[in-house]
Amino acid sequence: MxxxxxxxxxxxxxxxxxxxxxxxxxxxxxxxxxxxxxxxxxxxxxxxxxxxxxxxxxxxxxxxxxxxxxxxxxxxxxxxxxxxxxxxxxxxxxxxxxxxxxxxxxxxxxxxxxxxxAPRFETLGEDDLQATLQSLGLAADDLIEGAVPMLVNTGNSFIVIGIRDSKTIKGLKPDFDLIEKLSESLDLIGFYVFSLDGVGDGRDAGTRMFAPRYGILEESATGMAAGPLACYLREQLGMQKHEFTIEQGRWMATPSPSVINVRLTIGNDNGIENLFAGGxxxxxxxxxxxx
CATH class of the missing domain: 3.10.310.10 (Diaminopimelate Epimerase; Chain A, domain 1)
Known part of the structure:
Protein backbone atom coordinates (compact mmCIF):
# COMPACT_ATOMS: atom_id res chain seq x y z
CA MET A 1 0.00 0.00 0.00
CA ALA A 118 -5.40 23.42 34.80
CA PRO A 119 -1.88 22.78 36.08
CA ARG A 120 -0.90 20.28 38.73
CA PHE A 121 2.40 20.96 40.52
CA GLU A 122 4.43 18.36 42.36
CA THR A 123 7.62 18.96 44.33
CA LEU A 124 10.45 16.54 43.61
CA GLY A 125 11.88 14.40 46.38
CA GLU A 126 15.48 15.16 47.29
CA ASP A 127 16.86 12.06 45.53
CA ASP A 128 14.94 12.82 42.33
CA LEU A 129 15.99 16.48 42.48
CA GLN A 130 19.66 15.58 42.80
CA ALA A 131 19.38 13.02 40.01
CA THR A 132 17.70 15.65 37.80
CA LEU A 133 20.56 18.09 38.33
CA GLN A 134 23.11 15.32 37.79
CA SER A 135 21.48 14.27 34.51
CA LEU A 136 22.02 17.79 33.14
CA GLY A 137 25.42 18.41 34.72
CA LEU A 138 24.02 21.25 36.81
CA ALA A 139 24.81 22.57 40.27
CA ALA A 140 22.29 24.29 42.52
CA ASP A 141 23.82 27.71 41.80
CA ASP A 142 23.15 27.23 38.06
CA LEU A 143 19.42 27.52 38.78
CA ILE A 144 17.33 30.70 38.69
CA GLU A 145 16.95 31.96 42.26
CA GLY A 146 13.61 30.77 43.61
CA ALA A 147 12.98 28.50 40.62
CA VAL A 148 12.87 25.08 42.27
CA PRO A 149 12.61 22.31 39.64
CA MET A 150 9.12 20.83 39.76
CA LEU A 151 6.94 18.29 38.02
CA VAL A 152 4.14 20.16 36.20
CA ASN A 153 1.21 18.51 34.43
CA THR A 154 -1.44 20.13 32.18
CA GLY A 155 -2.25 16.84 30.44
CA ASN A 156 1.26 15.39 30.26
CA SER A 157 3.97 15.56 32.93
CA PHE A 158 7.29 17.38 32.53
CA ILE A 159 10.00 18.39 34.96
CA VAL A 160 10.45 22.16 34.55
CA ILE A 161 13.97 23.41 35.31
CA GLY A 162 14.99 27.09 35.30
CA ILE A 163 18.63 27.91 34.45
CA ARG A 164 20.15 31.27 35.36
CA ASP A 165 22.08 32.11 32.17
CA SER A 166 21.77 31.23 28.52
CA LYS A 167 25.42 30.15 28.22
CA THR A 168 24.76 27.27 30.61
CA ILE A 169 21.56 26.13 28.89
CA LYS A 170 23.24 26.28 25.48
CA GLY A 171 26.16 24.17 26.72
CA LEU A 172 24.14 21.37 28.35
CA LYS A 173 25.37 17.82 27.74
CA PRO A 174 22.45 15.70 28.96
CA ASP A 175 22.86 12.19 30.33
CA PHE A 176 20.02 10.69 28.29
CA ASP A 177 20.16 7.32 30.04
CA LEU A 178 19.60 8.96 33.41
CA ILE A 179 16.87 11.25 32.03
CA GLU A 180 15.10 8.22 30.58
CA LYS A 181 15.37 6.37 33.91
CA LEU A 182 13.91 9.32 35.80
CA SER A 183 11.19 9.79 33.19
CA GLU A 184 10.16 6.16 33.59
CA SER A 185 10.10 6.29 37.38
CA LEU A 186 8.15 9.59 37.50
CA ASP A 187 5.98 8.87 34.42
CA LEU A 188 7.19 11.92 32.53
CA ILE A 189 7.29 12.87 28.88
CA GLY A 190 10.64 14.50 29.63
CA PHE A 191 12.55 17.55 30.90
CA TYR A 192 11.69 21.13 29.88
CA VAL A 193 14.67 23.36 30.63
CA PHE A 194 14.27 27.13 30.40
CA SER A 195 16.11 30.41 30.86
CA LEU A 196 14.89 33.99 31.08
CA ASP A 197 18.29 35.15 29.82
CA GLY A 198 19.30 35.67 26.21
CA VAL A 199 15.84 35.41 24.64
CA GLY A 200 14.48 37.36 21.68
CA ASP A 201 12.51 40.59 21.93
CA GLY A 202 8.99 40.01 23.21
CA ARG A 203 9.80 36.47 24.38
CA ASP A 204 9.32 35.46 28.02
CA ALA A 205 11.60 32.41 28.09
CA GLY A 206 13.87 30.30 25.92
CA THR A 207 13.71 26.53 26.27
CA ARG A 208 15.09 23.10 25.43
CA MET A 209 13.20 19.78 25.71
CA PHE A 210 14.66 16.29 26.25
CA ALA A 211 12.45 13.17 26.07
CA PRO A 212 14.59 10.04 25.49
CA ARG A 213 11.87 7.86 27.05
CA TYR A 214 9.86 8.47 23.87
CA GLY A 215 12.78 8.25 21.47
CA ILE A 216 13.22 12.05 21.36
CA LEU A 217 16.66 13.26 22.40
CA GLU A 218 15.66 16.88 21.74
CA GLU A 219 12.89 18.59 19.79
CA SER A 220 12.43 22.11 18.57
CA ALA A 221 8.89 22.91 19.81
CA THR A 222 6.76 21.26 22.48
CA GLY A 223 3.30 22.73 22.98
CA MET A 224 2.41 20.33 25.77
CA ALA A 225 5.50 21.49 27.69
CA ALA A 226 5.16 25.21 26.96
CA GLY A 227 1.77 25.15 28.71
CA PRO A 228 3.23 23.82 31.99
CA LEU A 229 6.08 26.32 31.76
CA ALA A 230 3.70 29.28 31.39
CA CYS A 231 1.80 28.07 34.48
CA TYR A 232 5.10 27.68 36.36
CA LEU A 233 6.20 31.21 35.40
CA ARG A 234 2.96 32.66 36.73
CA GLU A 235 2.33 30.58 39.84
CA GLN A 236 5.87 29.71 40.96
CA LEU A 237 7.89 32.73 39.77
CA GLY A 238 5.15 35.32 40.23
CA MET A 239 5.01 36.60 36.64
CA GLN A 240 1.44 37.90 36.79
CA LYS A 241 0.57 37.69 33.11
CA HIS A 242 -2.25 36.08 31.18
CA GLU A 243 -0.22 35.42 28.04
CA PHE A 244 3.32 34.12 27.54
CA THR A 245 5.49 33.79 24.46
CA ILE A 246 8.02 30.97 24.63
CA GLU A 247 10.79 30.23 22.16
CA GLN A 248 12.36 26.84 21.61
CA GLY A 249 14.77 25.23 19.16
CA ARG A 250 17.15 28.17 18.85
CA TRP A 251 19.68 26.59 21.24
CA MET A 252 19.72 23.15 19.62
CA ALA A 253 22.92 21.86 17.98
CA THR A 254 21.09 22.31 14.66
CA PRO A 255 18.82 25.29 15.34
CA SER A 256 15.17 25.26 14.29
CA PRO A 257 13.66 28.37 15.93
CA SER A 258 10.08 27.98 17.13
CA VAL A 259 7.65 30.19 18.99
CA ILE A 260 4.74 29.03 21.16
CA ASN A 261 2.09 31.38 22.50
CA VAL A 262 0.31 30.34 25.72
CA ARG A 263 -2.88 32.01 26.94
CA LEU A 264 -4.03 31.33 30.50
CA THR A 265 -7.64 31.45 31.67
CA ILE A 266 -7.59 33.01 35.16
CA GLY A 267 -10.49 32.42 37.54
CA ASN A 268 -11.99 34.71 40.17
CA ASP A 269 -9.64 33.21 42.76
CA ASN A 270 -6.65 34.22 40.58
CA GLY A 271 -5.95 30.56 39.85
CA ILE A 272 -5.42 29.05 36.39
CA GLU A 273 -8.58 27.31 35.17
CA ASN A 274 -7.21 26.12 31.83
CA LEU A 275 -4.99 27.33 29.01
CA PHE A 276 -4.54 27.35 25.26
CA ALA A 277 -1.13 26.89 23.61
CA GLY A 278 -0.84 27.78 19.96
CA GLY A 279 1.07 28.81 16.92
Missing amino acids: KIEVPIVSAFVDGEAGGNPAGVVLNAERFSSEQKQKIAAAVGLSETAFVSPSKSADIKLEFFTPTQQIAHCGHATIATFSFLKQNGLLVRDRSSKETIDGLRSVNMESDSAYMEQR RGSIKEVVHLDL
Whole structure:
Protein backbone atom coordinates (compact mmCIF):
# COMPACT_ATOMS: atom_id res chain seq x y z
CA MET A 1 0.00 0.00 0.00
CA LYS A 2 1.34 3.41 -0.97
CA ILE A 3 0.47 6.41 1.20
CA GLU A 4 1.35 10.10 1.25
CA VAL A 5 2.30 11.77 4.53
CA PRO A 6 2.40 15.59 4.53
CA ILE A 7 5.14 16.97 6.78
CA VAL A 8 3.97 20.12 8.55
CA SER A 9 6.23 22.28 10.72
CA ALA A 10 4.35 23.61 13.74
CA PHE A 11 5.08 26.70 15.80
CA VAL A 12 7.15 28.25 13.00
CA ASP A 13 8.93 31.47 13.93
CA GLY A 14 8.10 33.76 11.02
CA GLU A 15 8.46 31.60 7.93
CA ALA A 16 11.22 29.32 9.20
CA GLY A 17 12.02 26.78 11.86
CA GLY A 18 9.27 25.01 13.77
CA ASN A 19 8.88 21.38 14.71
CA PRO A 20 7.87 18.99 11.91
CA ALA A 21 5.18 16.34 12.34
CA GLY A 22 3.68 13.85 9.95
CA VAL A 23 -0.08 14.09 9.34
CA VAL A 24 -1.91 10.97 8.15
CA LEU A 25 -5.52 11.40 7.00
CA ASN A 26 -8.20 8.67 6.88
CA ALA A 27 -6.27 6.77 9.53
CA GLU A 28 -9.20 4.52 10.43
CA ARG A 29 -7.98 2.22 7.65
CA PHE A 30 -4.84 1.37 9.62
CA SER A 31 -4.32 -0.89 12.63
CA SER A 32 -2.33 0.32 15.63
CA GLU A 33 0.57 -1.81 14.44
CA GLN A 34 0.47 -0.17 11.02
CA LYS A 35 0.31 3.31 12.59
CA GLN A 36 3.39 2.53 14.64
CA LYS A 37 5.16 1.27 11.51
CA ILE A 38 4.24 4.46 9.63
CA ALA A 39 5.46 6.68 12.48
CA ALA A 40 8.76 4.80 12.57
CA ALA A 41 9.15 5.14 8.80
CA VAL A 42 8.39 8.88 8.89
CA GLY A 43 11.03 9.13 11.61
CA LEU A 44 9.92 12.40 13.20
CA SER A 45 9.36 12.89 16.91
CA GLU A 46 5.58 12.49 16.40
CA THR A 47 3.15 11.62 13.63
CA ALA A 48 -0.57 12.42 13.96
CA PHE A 49 -3.28 10.09 12.66
CA VAL A 50 -6.66 11.65 11.79
CA SER A 51 -9.87 9.60 11.93
CA PRO A 52 -13.61 10.36 12.18
CA SER A 53 -15.00 10.97 15.66
CA LYS A 54 -18.53 10.69 17.06
CA SER A 55 -17.80 13.11 19.91
CA ALA A 56 -15.48 15.74 18.34
CA ASP A 57 -14.67 17.18 14.94
CA ILE A 58 -11.82 14.70 14.51
CA LYS A 59 -10.12 11.87 16.35
CA LEU A 60 -6.35 12.29 16.78
CA GLU A 61 -3.83 9.63 17.72
CA PHE A 62 -0.14 10.35 18.19
CA PHE A 63 2.78 7.99 17.68
CA THR A 64 6.49 8.59 18.25
CA PRO A 65 8.91 6.32 16.36
CA THR A 66 8.71 3.89 19.29
CA GLN A 67 5.26 4.14 20.94
CA GLN A 68 1.88 5.84 21.17
CA ILE A 69 1.42 8.87 23.46
CA ALA A 70 -1.74 10.53 24.78
CA HIS A 71 -1.13 14.07 23.54
CA CYS A 72 1.23 15.97 21.29
CA GLY A 73 1.12 19.74 21.04
CA HIS A 74 3.08 20.38 17.87
CA ALA A 75 1.40 17.53 16.00
CA THR A 76 -2.00 18.95 16.99
CA ILE A 77 -1.03 22.40 15.67
CA ALA A 78 0.40 20.79 12.52
CA THR A 79 -2.79 18.80 11.91
CA PHE A 80 -5.28 21.64 12.39
CA SER A 81 -3.14 24.04 10.37
CA PHE A 82 -3.01 21.50 7.54
CA LEU A 83 -6.78 20.90 7.66
CA LYS A 84 -7.53 24.65 7.69
CA GLN A 85 -5.13 25.43 4.85
CA ASN A 86 -6.63 22.66 2.70
CA GLY A 87 -10.27 23.56 3.32
CA LEU A 88 -10.92 20.44 5.40
CA LEU A 89 -11.90 22.19 8.64
CA VAL A 90 -15.52 23.26 8.86
CA ARG A 91 -15.31 25.81 11.70
CA ASP A 92 -12.83 27.85 13.65
CA ARG A 93 -14.10 26.61 17.03
CA SER A 94 -13.11 23.00 16.71
CA SER A 95 -12.28 19.98 18.86
CA LYS A 96 -10.27 16.77 18.98
CA GLU A 97 -10.88 13.38 20.54
CA THR A 98 -7.80 11.68 21.99
CA ILE A 99 -7.24 8.52 24.03
CA ASP A 100 -7.29 10.81 27.08
CA GLY A 101 -10.56 12.60 26.34
CA LEU A 102 -11.84 15.65 24.45
CA ARG A 103 -10.01 18.95 23.95
CA SER A 104 -11.03 22.20 22.28
CA VAL A 105 -8.94 23.59 19.42
CA ASN A 106 -9.53 27.15 18.24
CA MET A 107 -8.35 28.59 14.93
CA GLU A 108 -7.29 32.21 14.47
CA SER A 109 -6.50 32.79 10.81
CA ASP A 110 -3.87 30.13 10.09
CA SER A 111 -2.86 29.65 13.74
CA ALA A 112 -4.27 26.91 15.99
CA TYR A 113 -4.66 27.01 19.77
CA MET A 114 -5.16 23.78 21.71
CA GLU A 115 -6.72 23.44 25.14
CA GLN A 116 -4.82 22.07 28.11
CA ARG A 117 -5.96 21.37 31.65
CA ALA A 118 -5.40 23.42 34.80
CA PRO A 119 -1.88 22.78 36.08
CA ARG A 120 -0.90 20.28 38.73
CA PHE A 121 2.40 20.96 40.52
CA GLU A 122 4.43 18.36 42.36
CA THR A 123 7.62 18.96 44.33
CA LEU A 124 10.45 16.54 43.61
CA GLY A 125 11.88 14.40 46.38
CA GLU A 126 15.48 15.16 47.29
CA ASP A 127 16.86 12.06 45.53
CA ASP A 128 14.94 12.82 42.33
CA LEU A 129 15.99 16.48 42.48
CA GLN A 130 19.66 15.58 42.80
CA ALA A 131 19.38 13.02 40.01
CA THR A 132 17.70 15.65 37.80
CA LEU A 133 20.56 18.09 38.33
CA GLN A 134 23.11 15.32 37.79
CA SER A 135 21.48 14.27 34.51
CA LEU A 136 22.02 17.79 33.14
CA GLY A 137 25.42 18.41 34.72
CA LEU A 138 24.02 21.25 36.81
CA ALA A 139 24.81 22.57 40.27
CA ALA A 140 22.29 24.29 42.52
CA ASP A 141 23.82 27.71 41.80
CA ASP A 142 23.15 27.23 38.06
CA LEU A 143 19.42 27.52 38.78
CA ILE A 144 17.33 30.70 38.69
CA GLU A 145 16.95 31.96 42.26
CA GLY A 146 13.61 30.77 43.61
CA ALA A 147 12.98 28.50 40.62
CA VAL A 148 12.87 25.08 42.27
CA PRO A 149 12.61 22.31 39.64
CA MET A 150 9.12 20.83 39.76
CA LEU A 151 6.94 18.29 38.02
CA VAL A 152 4.14 20.16 36.20
CA ASN A 153 1.21 18.51 34.43
CA THR A 154 -1.44 20.13 32.18
CA GLY A 155 -2.25 16.84 30.44
CA ASN A 156 1.26 15.39 30.26
CA SER A 157 3.97 15.56 32.93
CA PHE A 158 7.29 17.38 32.53
CA ILE A 159 10.00 18.39 34.96
CA VAL A 160 10.45 22.16 34.55
CA ILE A 161 13.97 23.41 35.31
CA GLY A 162 14.99 27.09 35.30
CA ILE A 163 18.63 27.91 34.45
CA ARG A 164 20.15 31.27 35.36
CA ASP A 165 22.08 32.11 32.17
CA SER A 166 21.77 31.23 28.52
CA LYS A 167 25.42 30.15 28.22
CA THR A 168 24.76 27.27 30.61
CA ILE A 169 21.56 26.13 28.89
CA LYS A 170 23.24 26.28 25.48
CA GLY A 171 26.16 24.17 26.72
CA LEU A 172 24.14 21.37 28.35
CA LYS A 173 25.37 17.82 27.74
CA PRO A 174 22.45 15.70 28.96
CA ASP A 175 22.86 12.19 30.33
CA PHE A 176 20.02 10.69 28.29
CA ASP A 177 20.16 7.32 30.04
CA LEU A 178 19.60 8.96 33.41
CA ILE A 179 16.87 11.25 32.03
CA GLU A 180 15.10 8.22 30.58
CA LYS A 181 15.37 6.37 33.91
CA LEU A 182 13.91 9.32 35.80
CA SER A 183 11.19 9.79 33.19
CA GLU A 184 10.16 6.16 33.59
CA SER A 185 10.10 6.29 37.38
CA LEU A 186 8.15 9.59 37.50
CA ASP A 187 5.98 8.87 34.42
CA LEU A 188 7.19 11.92 32.53
CA ILE A 189 7.29 12.87 28.88
CA GLY A 190 10.64 14.50 29.63
CA PHE A 191 12.55 17.55 30.90
CA TYR A 192 11.69 21.13 29.88
CA VAL A 193 14.67 23.36 30.63
CA PHE A 194 14.27 27.13 30.40
CA SER A 195 16.11 30.41 30.86
CA LEU A 196 14.89 33.99 31.08
CA ASP A 197 18.29 35.15 29.82
CA GLY A 198 19.30 35.67 26.21
CA VAL A 199 15.84 35.41 24.64
CA GLY A 200 14.48 37.36 21.68
CA ASP A 201 12.51 40.59 21.93
CA GLY A 202 8.99 40.01 23.21
CA ARG A 203 9.80 36.47 24.38
CA ASP A 204 9.32 35.46 28.02
CA ALA A 205 11.60 32.41 28.09
CA GLY A 206 13.87 30.30 25.92
CA THR A 207 13.71 26.53 26.27
CA ARG A 208 15.09 23.10 25.43
CA MET A 209 13.20 19.78 25.71
CA PHE A 210 14.66 16.29 26.25
CA ALA A 211 12.45 13.17 26.07
CA PRO A 212 14.59 10.04 25.49
CA ARG A 213 11.87 7.86 27.05
CA TYR A 214 9.86 8.47 23.87
CA GLY A 215 12.78 8.25 21.47
CA ILE A 216 13.22 12.05 21.36
CA LEU A 217 16.66 13.26 22.40
CA GLU A 218 15.66 16.88 21.74
CA GLU A 219 12.89 18.59 19.79
CA SER A 220 12.43 22.11 18.57
CA ALA A 221 8.89 22.91 19.81
CA THR A 222 6.76 21.26 22.48
CA GLY A 223 3.30 22.73 22.98
CA MET A 224 2.41 20.33 25.77
CA ALA A 225 5.50 21.49 27.69
CA ALA A 226 5.16 25.21 26.96
CA GLY A 227 1.77 25.15 28.71
CA PRO A 228 3.23 23.82 31.99
CA LEU A 229 6.08 26.32 31.76
CA ALA A 230 3.70 29.28 31.39
CA CYS A 231 1.80 28.07 34.48
CA TYR A 232 5.10 27.68 36.36
CA LEU A 233 6.20 31.21 35.40
CA ARG A 234 2.96 32.66 36.73
CA GLU A 235 2.33 30.58 39.84
CA GLN A 236 5.87 29.71 40.96
CA LEU A 237 7.89 32.73 39.77
CA GLY A 238 5.15 35.32 40.23
CA MET A 239 5.01 36.60 36.64
CA GLN A 240 1.44 37.90 36.79
CA LYS A 241 0.57 37.69 33.11
CA HIS A 242 -2.25 36.08 31.18
CA GLU A 243 -0.22 35.42 28.04
CA PHE A 244 3.32 34.12 27.54
CA THR A 245 5.49 33.79 24.46
CA ILE A 246 8.02 30.97 24.63
CA GLU A 247 10.79 30.23 22.16
CA GLN A 248 12.36 26.84 21.61
CA GLY A 249 14.77 25.23 19.16
CA ARG A 250 17.15 28.17 18.85
CA TRP A 251 19.68 26.59 21.24
CA MET A 252 19.72 23.15 19.62
CA ALA A 253 22.92 21.86 17.98
CA THR A 254 21.09 22.31 14.66
CA PRO A 255 18.82 25.29 15.34
CA SER A 256 15.17 25.26 14.29
CA PRO A 257 13.66 28.37 15.93
CA SER A 258 10.08 27.98 17.13
CA VAL A 259 7.65 30.19 18.99
CA ILE A 260 4.74 29.03 21.16
CA ASN A 261 2.09 31.38 22.50
CA VAL A 262 0.31 30.34 25.72
CA ARG A 263 -2.88 32.01 26.94
CA LEU A 264 -4.03 31.33 30.50
CA THR A 265 -7.64 31.45 31.67
CA ILE A 266 -7.59 33.01 35.16
CA GLY A 267 -10.49 32.42 37.54
CA ASN A 268 -11.99 34.71 40.17
CA ASP A 269 -9.64 33.21 42.76
CA ASN A 270 -6.65 34.22 40.58
CA GLY A 271 -5.95 30.56 39.85
CA ILE A 272 -5.42 29.05 36.39
CA GLU A 273 -8.58 27.31 35.17
CA ASN A 274 -7.21 26.12 31.83
CA LEU A 275 -4.99 27.33 29.01
CA PHE A 276 -4.54 27.35 25.26
CA ALA A 277 -1.13 26.89 23.61
CA GLY A 278 -0.84 27.78 19.96
CA GLY A 279 1.07 28.81 16.92
CA ARG A 280 1.19 28.47 13.17
CA GLY A 281 1.93 25.47 10.97
CA SER A 282 3.58 25.44 7.56
CA ILE A 283 3.54 22.55 5.07
CA LYS A 284 7.13 21.63 4.16
CA GLU A 285 6.98 18.48 2.03
CA VAL A 286 5.12 15.24 1.31
CA VAL A 287 6.72 11.89 2.13
CA HIS A 288 5.71 8.85 0.05
CA LEU A 289 5.70 5.51 1.89
CA ASP A 290 5.17 1.96 0.68
CA LEU A 291 3.76 -0.18 3.51
